[in-house]
Every structure is written in structure tokens, then in C-alpha cells.
Amino acid sequence: MYNLETIKGNRWVNHVEKEYIDYKKEYKPRAAAVTYLVYSGVSFAGHEGKYFPESMANSYSNAFQIHQKPIRTCEIHKKYIRKFTYFWYLLLVALPVDIYAHTYQFILGERGEFLEGGAFFIPYMCSHWTLLGVALLAPTVHDNMSLSMHDMYFKLLRMNLIIHEKVYRCTLRRLTLTERILEFTLFVLVCKLCIKLISI
Numbered sequence: 001m002y003n004l005e006t007i008k009g010n011r012w013v014n015h016v017e018k019e020y021i022d023y024k025k026e027y028k029p030r031a032a033a034v035t036y037l038v039y040s041g042v043s044f045a046g047h048e049g050k051y052f053p054e055s056m057a058n059s060y061s062n063a064f065q066i067h068q069k070p071i072r073t074c075e076i077h078k079k080y081i082r083k084f085t086y087f088w089y090l091l092l093v094a095l096p097v098d099i100y101a102h103t104y105q106f107i108l109g110e111r112g113e114f115l116e117g118g119a120f121f122i123p124y125m126c127s128h129w130t131l132l133g134v135a136l137l138a139p140t141v142h143d144n145m146s147l148s149m150h151d152m153y154f155k156l157l158r159m160n161l162i163i164h165e166k167v168y169r170c171t172l173r174r175l176t177l178t179e180r181i182l183e184f185t186l187f188v189l190v191c192k193l194c195i196k197l198i199s200i
Contacts, residue, residue: 001032001059002032002033002036002040002059002062002063003055003056003058003059004016004017004020004036004039004040004043004056004059005043005047005053005055005056007046007047010046011046011147012043012045012046012142012150013043013046013047015150015154016039016042016043016046017039017043019039019154019157019158020035020036020039023035023039023158023161027161027162027165029161029165030165030168030169030172031067031164031165031168032066033063033064033066033067034063034067034128034131034161034164034168035161035165036059036060036063037060037063037064037067038131038135038157038161040056040059040060040063041135041136041138042135042138042157043056044086044138044139045138045139045141045142045143046142050085050086050087051082051085051086052081052082052086052089054082057078057081057082058078060077060081061073061074061075061077061078061081062074064077064094064097064098065077067101068097068098068101068102068105069110070104070108070110070111070112071097071100071101071104073097073101076093076097077093077094077097080092080093081093102125102128105117105121106121106125113177113180114177114180115177115180115181115184116171116180117171118170118171118173118175118179118180118183118184118187119183119184119186119187120167120170120171120173121171122187123167123170124164124167124168124170124171127160127163127164127167127168128164130160131160131161131164134156134157134160135157137153138153141153
């Protein structure tokens, strides 16, 4: 479904491809689009140049649209991933579009249901942004760290993907509107109580 480019003799890119295939086989992620976005973004560190590889640009854009549903973002990503260097594309296009899409999803979910993700949407977003942070470390790991550190990095990445997947599955439960509101209210109250306990 999604194209991950390989480069013969490129250890980093081939390692990313192996990790991606192994993760998909072992965990069969429901958040397949996020899995692809993470691994293709991480593979970018092993590519020459500052622009995202053309051979993966359409898959990357399609994965973003699936991830950001119901907002239709594919054409925006297709246009600007080719126009800007990958760094500027992420900063000026992908980040603001993702924030907008997830704000919409927080309120109306992926299926247009109020508070669809229930209480788990906030932990899902925390997991999402943590995973993004780990993925953005890829160029630093690739350029400045030993091969043994590469293995540790990929273990950290996989651990974050597993957590993200588990929390994402919790947001997909079918709850009634009353259950979603009660669950979300309970989550907010527990968070307030924890903050109060920490500040004592």
C-alpha cells in the first residue's frame, strides 16, 4: 500500500525498511498510516539531499490524509512536500495541518462523532507527539552516533510505536455519547486530582 524506498548498500535505509516490515508483520497496526509516516520520515536521514524522495512523496501524502481523516489533506501534502525542503515542509506545512486536523479530531473524531476518542484522545495525542519527537531524532542518530546506538534508537522507536498503537486502539472503541462525555469528564477530574496531589 505504501512505498518505502530502498537504496542498495545504504545501511540506514535498509535497516529502516527491515524494521518497518518486521513491525507490520508482528503488530499488524491499525494506525498503519502513522507507522508508514514514522518509518518513511526516519528513512529520510539516510537519503542524499534536502528534499523528500520523489518515489515516496505520494505514499507519504496519502498516509497523511488517512492519518488526518476526515480532513482531506492529501493534495496539500503532495504539493508542498515537493516544493519545500523536507525540514521546511515539516515545519511550515505538516505541523500546522496536523495540529488543525487533530484539533478537529479531538472535537468530532475520525467519524464525525462528538468526543469520539473519549478520554483516550489526550493520551493518544501525548503518545503521538512523543513518537514524532523520537522520529525527528533520526538525522542526529544517523549522522552522529555509532551503529550500536542505531540499534538502541530503533528499539526506542518501536517501543513508542507499540505504545502509540495501544492507545490509538483505545480511541477506536464505540461508545455512546453519554459514555464518551462521562469518560472524558472522569479523565479531566483525575488529572486535576493528580495535579493537586503533586502540588502539595
